[in-house]
Amino acid sequence: MHDISHAHAAHHAPTSFIGKYVFSLDHKVIGKQYYGLAFIAVLFGMFLSWLMRLHLGWTNLPIPGLHLLSANGAPGNVMTPEYYLQLMTMHGTIMVFFVLTTAPFAAFGNYFLPIQVGAEDMPFPRFNMMSFWITFAGFIVLVASFFTGDGPTLGGWTQYAPLSAVGTVGGPGEGLGVVLWAASIALFCIGQLLGSLNFITTTLDMRTRGMSLWRLPLSVWAWFITSIMGLTAFAVLMPACILLILDHLAGTSFFVPSNLVINDQLQPHAGGSTLLWQHLFWFFGHPEVYIAIVPGFGIVSHVLIPNMRRPLLSHRVMIYSMVALAILSYMVYGHHMFVSGMNPVSSIAFSFPTLIITIPATIIVLIWLGSLYGSRLRINSASLFALGFISMFISGGVSGFFLAQPSLDIMLHATYFVVGHFHMVMAVAAMFGIFAGTYFWFPKMFGRMMNDTLGKVHFWLTFVGTYAIFMPFHYLGLAGNIRRYQAFAPDYMQPFIPVHKAITVAALLTGAAQLIFVYNLIHSRFWGKPAPLNPWEATSLEWSTPSSPPPFDNFGGKLPVVYHDPYQYGIEGSSGDYVMQTSPEQIHTKSDEA
Amino acid sequence: MATTVQPPTVKEIEKRSVPETGSGNGGWRPQGGDQRLLQEYAPPPASTGIWVGLAAISMTFAALTSALIVRKGGAVDWQHFTLPSILYLNTVVLLASSVTLELGRRRIAAYMGGLRTTVQHPARWLYITFSLGLLFVAGQYIAWRQLSAQGLYLATNPSSSFFYVFTAGHALHVLGGLGGLGRAVRKLNHLDLRRSTLDATARYWHFMGALWVYLLVLLWMKL
Amino acid sequence: MIKRHYTVFAAILTAVVLVGMGSLSLNKKVNAAAEGSITGTVKLSGTPPHMRGIDMSKDPYCTKAHANDQPKMETVVVGKDQGLENVVLYISQGLSAADAAQKPSTTPVFDQKGCMYTPHVMAVDAGQEFKVITSDQTAHNIHPEPNPMTGNIPWNRSQPPGAPPIVQSWKAEEIAIPVKCNIHPWMHGWHVVVKGPYATTDESGSYTIHNVSPGSYTVTAWQEDLGTQTAKVTVAAGAPAKADFTFKAK
Amino acid sequence: MAKLFAITIIIIAILSAVPIVRHTWWTAEDISSHGAPIDEQMSETMAEAGVLFLASQILLGVFVWKFSKPRVGQPIKNFPGGAMSLVIAAFLLVGTEVLALGAFGAKAWANIYFKPPSADAMPVQVQAGQFAFYFRYPGPDGKFGPTHPDMISEGSQNFFGLDTSHDPDSKDDIVTAEMAIPVNREIHLLMHSKDVGHAFFVPELRVHQDFVPGLDLSMHFKATKVGKYEIVCTQLCGLGHYNMKAYLYVMSQQDYDDWLKKEAALQ
DSSP: OOHHHHHHTTSSSHHHHHHHHIIIOOHHHHHHHHHHHHHHHHHHHHHEEEEEEHHHSTTOOOOOOOGGSSSSSGGGOOHHHHHHHHHHHHHHHHIIIIIIIIIIIIIIHHHHHHHTTTTTEEEEEEHHHHHHHHHHHHHHHHHGGGGGGTTTOOTTTTTOOOTTTSOOOGSSTTTTHHHHHHHHHHHHHHHHHHHHHHHHHHHHHHHOOOOOOOSSSSHHHHHHHHHHHHHHHHHHHHHHHHHHHHEEEEEEOOSSSSSSSTTTEOSSSSSSHHHHHHHHHHHHHHHHHHHHHHHHHHHHHHHHHHHTTTTOOOHHHHHHHHHHHHHHHHTTTGGGOOTTTHHHHHHHHHHHHHHHHHHHHHHHHHHHHHTTOOOHHHHHHHHHHHHHHHHHHHHHHHHHHHHTOHHHHHEEEEEEHHHHHIIIIIHHHHHHHHHHHHHHHHHHHHHBBOOOOHHHHHHHHHHHHHHHHHHHHHHHTTTTTSSOOOOOOOOTTHHHHHHHHHHHHHHHHHHHHHHHHHHHHHHHHHHHHHHSSSSOOOSGGGGGSSSSSSSSSTTTBBBBOOOOOOOOEEEEESSSSSSOOOOOOOOOOTTTOO | OOOOOOOHHHHHHHHHHHHHOOTTTTSSOGGGGGGGHHTTOHHHHHHHHHHHHHHHEEEEHHHHHHHHHHHHHHOOOOOOOOOOOOHHHHHHHHHHHHHHHHHHHHHHHHTTTTTTOOOOOOOHHHHHHHHHHHHHHHHHHHHHHHHHTTTTTTOHHHHHHHHHHHHHHHHHHHHHHHHHHHHHHHHHTTTOOOHHHHHHHHHHHHHHHHHHHHHHHHHHHHH | OOHHHHHHHHHHHHHHHHHHHHHHHHHHHHHOOOHHEEEEEEEESSSSOOOBBBOOSHHHHHHTTTTOOOOOSSSSBBOOGGBOSEEEEEEEOOOOOHHHHHHOOOEEEEEEEEEEEEEEEEEOOOEEEEEEOOHHHHHHHEOOHHHHHHHGOOOOEEEEEEOOOEEEOOSSSSEEEEEOOOSTTEEEEEEEEEOOOEEETTSEEEEEEEEEEEEEEEEEEETTTEEEEEEEEEOOOSSSSEOEEEOOOO | OHHHHHHHHHHHHHHHHHHHHHTSSSSOOOOSSSSHHHHHHHHHHHHHHHHHHHHHHHHHHHHHHHHHHHTTTTOHHHHHHHTHHHHHHIIIIIIIIHHHHHHHHHHHHHHHHOOOTTTTTTEEEEEEEHHHHEEOOTTTOOOOOOOOOOOBBGGGTTTBOOTTTTOHHHHHHHHSSEEETTOOOOEEEEEEEESSSSSEEEETTEEEEBBBBBBBBBEEEEEEOOEEEEEOSOOOOTTTTGOOOEEEEEEHHHHHHHHHHHHHHHH
């Protein structure tokens, strides 16, 4: 697992189609492959959420063709309860794993991390290629569960045991469905472990001459921190999934206690611990949230800075904050389990780090705001989405104050408040990060500009739409609207149904607005106007490659030498208002690295 | 019939002559970043990479360990059993293989470093290590057979479940290491073995030994 | 050229098929004429056990459906002059392979009505299709749990209001398969899968097994709570044979 | 465009705050003896989080408005005090705030979870299963009979697996599908899950606890207001999760005794 001779022996550009586009060892192609996977996954996941929203608004509405996704889940094209839960589970799993983790981390990271550190490739391209294809296999296995047995699992993306471990008697999809789910996630973990291995090693060892750690762009720092989190988190989830599979296939009892009676049948298992799964899962699960969002911090900073024409108030404080977030993210996972039967003392023990984690988060936001002050902001699709990210992160962040407190969790646990919280702070914010990155880096990735007007339209519809969808979630949650309900049976939830109808409409419109992005992406890919080498007048290394997209070895045979900190904008006495990292020009930097 | 490893290449010498400008700013990278040289200077990623990889593996087994402890705490039906004695023999074998590998590595490394002029049968120690590794896996297999003969299968009891999970997980990783060893031997015979590859292989292999000792103590205490 | 061959071939084929079917239906008629039946009543001796009332308050719809009657368990349902309802009678011995193989053309219906199963016990021939329908305005799930040894596959599927019938069949003989609705845990019924002709007693406890070809048989009466009883009968062509059963109350 | 952004974000921020301020949707009325600190904590947190939310959103809008006009050659200004002032601000403002919240929240929590039930608390057992709650009252003898999982049969309404023919304690146990409790009487709720994970949530009662299969937990609370409330399951338990609920009646002692008699007759 540690032989790199092939890596560099393979550094003569491949000629065959397979070698070039399918099993490519080139980090740029792999990055694009990850982006493509995330692209397909996000469209699919969004489609699933449409179906769910329709069902929540109009429960007995027949939807033509509904049966195609579930063998027997839609009699007369009306969604059954299990079908809804299956869609919900798949939506969550696909979005968290195959979109929010792959796109900002694996896709952009693969493409730009080696370029931004000034390397011609990752040290272990074989692993990099395997990393993608294993992840891809995981996706296929997951989607395959739609077409097997009685459909995918309905246990939610958290797959709480014992429901996930007792087999078909627990409900449709709880047999083969869960096994496929766990197998898919285990594959995903392996894929991401290989990816993280590459990211860490590249950042530590492949930096070009003069590229000290402090001279790394914030995006690289974000990916580096994320990959360290990934290394620890995924290495824990994988064995958990394997134990879950064993409970199904080998009849072991890791997660199933004795004396369970389901459907009047005494279950054969004995002595398992149901909280064990929750501990293993959330030890991964909470860092996973930061794995999804931290690359967003990096991308947004990296996108915002050239558009503000100034460096952040402090490069290092930003980095320290991200590191603090990463470390704290391992001490807070218990806040998912306040009322789940964990010792109430540990609830309090977990609540304090959870509250404290808001401090580095606040610092990050304040650094952004403070840097906006006195900047020379350029408004374009990329910067708009970056600003949107900040707004989303604030909105989602403040609701964290509530969920960090066990006493308030009594009121809010498992309500739509939680759903609103994580959709804003993690899902939508990360999506905004992805959009910002796409509009910003597209010219480098494909050598063409994206249509800025369409981009702005896309932003406005998405931005307003998102608030229209997820703000009401918080209100409903406060009023006690429980999540993961396919219909609102309790009497006190009847008044919520009109609100859900409205949300559904907003969701459909916002979803439709994404088609503008899809069109923009595809159209610009082929017919967009050719991009200059450095359209944003940015300083980091990806903008000093000899061509867009960069040549196979990124820098055309000569590795760059780095002379400056990554973000030298608005320097007095310098020739322009920005100084590339590679330009040997002498400047008196006023940045805090001095 | 003595094979000899390639003599130190020009670039090896160059490498030692490049001034180290300290880590952190990619000091090992060549002046002006000529990519032809780069290939020769790639070793550090390999050694960093192996440490990162080992960190991940440790994390996995740490998770399983905590699972074992939690699970045992909550179990009303924990059934203790004595480990098959052959495990201790296997331990000796695995540790011995580490020693032999180290012997081989030292000699080859010394030669590559130019401290020695020739090495007789450089691959011999690696072959011995390889076969000891195979012996270990076979020994583990016998241990499983003995347990199932006692009627202790994977699903029989939490304790047996964990025993199989741990040992099988470790055995898989050892097999991976054997793959790496085989690769190293092949490269050695094709005279294109890189020092870093050899070292990384060795580190991984020693780690497998250490991990096994840890697991043995854990299982011995808990089962 | 080839085309003409086809038409000729097709013509001959249809002719053969028609003749075949004709002859089949012909000898079927012959059988029917000769077929007898088994009839009788099933009674309960002793005081009928107390059937506990069902509290459906969990689902307001169900409570409304039973606004003016107290739903009770249906483990032992006794009708007028001690007649036992929901007893399944089938031929456990003496059935010729041909008769055992015959499938009734009817499709039994298993209805979910007022959050109860009607019928509470549904007899069905192995391989015979049956319909699960819902007359309720609340979603049910149908969760039969057959014995894995028999080869019948358990399933679990919910049926929202107004959903079309679920058509299913049990491939292997099994007495009896419990059926539950997990959304309404009190909902409990039975599928009794038999081979050959069968009958289920009505509220007066009487039954008639039709289409029994002449011969001597063992008839088994199965009651979910009181177990089984058997009786030997001889069926003559035309004349219905008689077999009465009496279960003792526990 | 920048102005538009500023205006939009400020409008969104204010609009979002309106329903909160006007309590258009708000937590259900509290009927528990322990809920007051929770509600206090809720409004505290809402106030502080709300201020942070509005302040930072509006600040974001204002800065975008103010600094988006490209002014050629004009040097960038630094935020007064630079990064350090912001870091200190974050630590002082948010730090103290979260610590305060944490401390008070911990008190509210301890007040519920660290107090043992009083000796005269009335025991009620609740069993969760796919997909309904069933309740057991010990009956006159005040003792719960032992349960036998192998005897559980919902078909014959033996939801708890009681063996009334052999266990004397089980004979007078009263099993019900709805929960009734006397008002102003402390209840000691013994929670047991029959199959998978479930949860017991009564918004008005400020009681929320998961059922952990294989681990029996207990809660204790006192309802202070007569009325009809709903118990809902909040832990995904399968296809019927959305319809797993039961009614909770808080009654005067008199009504409660009558109700118990009625239920006993139904056994």
